[in-house]
Amino acid sequence: MATTNTTALKIRTALGEYLKREPASITERHHLRDDLGLDSMAVIELLYRIEEVFDIQIPDEDLVGLTTVGHVITYVDKRLGSTRSVAASKKPSKSTSKKRS
Amino acid sequence: MPSRVVVTGMGIVSPIGIGTSEFWKAALAGRSGITAIKSFEPFPMEGYRSRVAGQVHDFVPEQLLDGVLADRVDRYAQFALAAVKEALADSHLQMGRENPHRVGVIVGAGMGGMVMGEREITQLYRQQRPHRVHPNFIPVITLNSASGIVAMASGAKGPNLTISTACSSSAHALGQALQCIRDGRADVVITVGADASITPLVFAGFCSLRALSTKYNDQPDKASRPFDRGRDGFVMGEGAGALILESAAHARKRKAQIYAEVAGYAATSEAYHMVIPREDGEEVATTMRLALADAGITPAQVDYINAHATSTSIGDAVEAKALQRVFKARARKIAINATKSLIGHTLGAAGAIGAIASVLAIQTGQIHPTANYDDPDPACALPGISRSVQERRVNVALLNAFGFGSNNAAVVLKRASD
Numbered sequence: 001m002a003t004t005n006t007t008a009l010k011i012r013t014a015l016g017e018y019l020k021r022e023p024a025s026i027t028e029r030h031h032l033r034d035d036l037g038l039d040s041m042a043v044i045e046l047l048y049r050i051e052e053v054f055d056i057q058i059p060d061e062d063l064v065g066l067t068t069v070g071h072v073i074t075y076v077d078k079r080l081g082s083t084r085s086v087a088a089s090k091k092p093s094k095s096t097s098k099k100r101s
Numbered sequence: 102m103p104s105r106v107v108v109t110g111m112g113i114v115s116p117i118g119i120g121t122s123e124f125w126k127a128a129l130a131g132r133s134g135i136t137a138i139k140s141f142e143p144f145p146m147e148g149y150r151s152r153v154a155g156q157v158h159d160f161v162p163e164q165l166l167d168g169v170l171a172d173r174v175d176r177y178a179q180f181a182l183a184a185v186k187e188a189l190a191d192s193h194l195q196m197g198r199e200n201p202h203r204v205g206v207i208v209g210a211g212m213g214g215m216v217m218g219e220r221e222i223t224q225l226y227r228q229q230r231p232h233r234v235h236p237n238f239i240p241v242i243t244l245n246s247a248s249g250i251v252a253m254a255s256g257a258k259g260p261n262l263t264i265s266t267a268c269s270s271s272a273h274a275l276g277q278a279l280q281c282i283r284d285g286r287a288d289v290v291i292t293v294g295a296d297a298s299i300t301p302l303v304f305a306g307f308c309s310l311r312a313l314s315t316k317y318n319d320q321p322d323k324a325s326r327p328f329d330r331g332r333d334g335f336v337m338g339e340g341a342g343a344l345i346l347e348s349a350a351h352a353r354k355r356k357a358q359i360y361a362e363v364a365g366y367a368a369t370s371e372a373y374h375m376v377i378p379r380e381d382g383e384e385v386a387t388t389m390r391l392a393l394a395d396a397g398i399t400p401a402q403v404d405y406i407n408a409h410a411t412s413t414s415i416g417d418a419v420e421a422k423a424l425q426r427v428f429k430a431r432a433r434k435i436a437i438n439a440t441k442s443l444i445g446h447t448l449g450a451a452g453a454i455g456a457i458a459s460v461l462a463i464q465t466g467q468i469h470p471t472a473n474y475d476d477p478d479p480a481c482a483l484p485g486i487s488r489s490v491q492e493r494r495v496n497v498a499l500l501n502a503f504g505f506g507s508n509n510a511a512v513v514l515k516r517a518s519d
Contacts, residue, residue: 039374039377040377041310041374041375041376041377044309044310044311048309059150059315060150060311060315060316060333060334061315061316061333063311
């Protein structure tokens with residue numbers, strides 16, 4: 001699907017820029033934490049970039065499911081496909097806050 | 102032999118009351134000071150993921166402070182001035198009778214003068230008129246503006262310092278004041294924690310960090326829920342706490358009322374991550390152990406812990422794990438509460454306000470409730486946490502404070518003895 005390919009490319013490019021590595025070396029199966037070494041703060045930074053690239057806002061409660069590159073691609077595709085409606089998603093779920101402050 | 106250090110006066114500005122008696126009355130009632138943020142003019146709140154905070158709504162500087170001094174500083178320093186005014190009056194310290202160079206000021210502040218800071222930066226970029234930047238901009242945003250203005254208001258000419266270690270700032274201020282008096286460099290240290298940065302930019306920054314609660318925007322008083330399964334981030338607060346610390350000998354000499362002794366302190370770094378704590382809790386545990394050792398107190402002697410407990414998912418669980426590491430079976434017998442459940446996280450003021458709650462627990466034998474502890478999270482369930490007031494004699498209290506930058510502090514307070 002063309003949209004998915006474009007989304008995947010943009011996300012892999014954003015990840016490659018963030019991690020300073022070749023985007024082609026990043027696959028959809030890569031786990032953000034276990035394979036790419038992103039801690040919770042780094043995931044938040046990555047999603048901040050992705051929000052800008054795709055002009056979307058990702059609510060806190062959606063972070064829980066975003067653990068692999070593939071999850072992020074699928075999520076963004078879904079958001080782009082359903083346009084504005086997902087932004088209103090208020091499904092309560094487990095907290096993701098990893099901060100000490 | 103190093104001096105023993107005691108607390109002889111307290112003052113507070115908080116979202117649940119200005120003044121210690123109002124604060125304590127509300128705290129014992131479990132009254133939440135968290136409300137919806139009406140607006141950040143001209144920003145609509147819809148752009149913010151979190152929309153609740155512990156704001157001090159009824160602070161009118163002119164009613165509490167000498168106008169000229171107060172006008173020259175930002176909101177956080179006005180809070181500091183008001184809290185110090187109350188604490189000094191409470192201590193009955195007569196500056197005219199003191200050697201001013203033996204009275205110090207140590208302030209903990211995490212963010213500083215952000216109200217004016219944000220306003221001036223915005224105006225400069227919008228209007229591009231550098232000559233219209235306010236002449237007081239630099240003195241106001243300089244992080245030691247509070248410690249400076251407190252000295253000017255009180256006449257304290259001793260060591261004048263500002264500690265900025267994010268959310269542990271004023272726990273370190275207490276610890277540094279303790280060491281300053283122990284070392285004989287001052288008789289009295291006016292010790293303060295203050296922050297007031299519920300401002301458009303800082304608040305947006307904490308939202309972007311995904312550190313704040315977002316699930317309870319429609320139920321603000323439910324948003325700060327340390328140790329509860331439904332917690333989803335901290336709630337920003339603002340305020341100030343001031344404690345007059347002095348050597349026990351000095352306090353006795355002037356026949357001052359002694360509320361409690363500051364008995365020990367530890368400062369450590371996890372050297373780990375800017376915002377994430379080590380998940381095994383070992384560094385937090387080490388900090389508590391060092392503070393107890395400094396006080397010459399064993400874990401078995403601790404009756405009460407004023408936890409850092411901000412209501413973040415990982416932070417509360419790590420602290421609970423660390424408490425179990427240090428106190429083992431006794432962890433189930435110690436009374437524990439989270440002041441932030443009532444007022445949110447006042448950042449640089451949190452340590453000082455927690456210390457005041459601890460001193461009041463020692464004084465009154467009452468431990469204020471932890472609001473919204475409705476569904477104990479198994480990851481941090483300890484029997485000593487309660488939604489209700491706990492009545493018990495407190496001889497020894499431990500205060501925790503942890504900050505961004507991998508920073509930990511613990512302070513031990515105890516019932517003053519002769």
